[in-house]
Amino acid sequence: MSLIAKDFVPEKTKGGMFKSGKMQTFQEVLDLANAWISENPQIKVVNVETVVLPNIHEKDEDGSTDTELWTAGESSSHWYQIVRVWYKDA
Template sequence: MIEFKDFAPEVRKEGNLFSQPSFEEFSESLKRANEWVESDNVDVVNIETVVVPNIHRPNEEGTTDVDLQTYGGSHWHQFIRVWYRAESDE
């Protein structure tokens, strides 16, 4: 069975009416992805960079949300998706 795991830059500081939120560097997401692959001995199928809008807005569900709104000012975010072969329960 094929599954995926996402590694998105984490919010360092929430934004408000007067300031934008700040996020960790993309390289930190890559570091977490590499550590996960190495520590769990993952059978990687593919690794990709995905770019989507507004994944950190309060009404959005993050990297797996199927309907991301782009009204008003949009902020585009990139994250790493690792596709891997999951161990079968059989």
């Protein structure tokens, strides 16, 4: 049995002309992770952790699975806290 990771990333809604986009709260992301764990009784959860990653919602990034996430000097960057569940399939 190998160890598998599943990431729960906060969703970012697009804003409109007079409304800015909204990011899911950490509690909403945690609720999604807990629901997924409850709905999959065949898995054995090994660890749950929070991970902070930069710029995962940028168009040239692959989200939490991107192997090269970066930020530079004085430019603006956005950091996101995600929930990562490590588990084994029973």
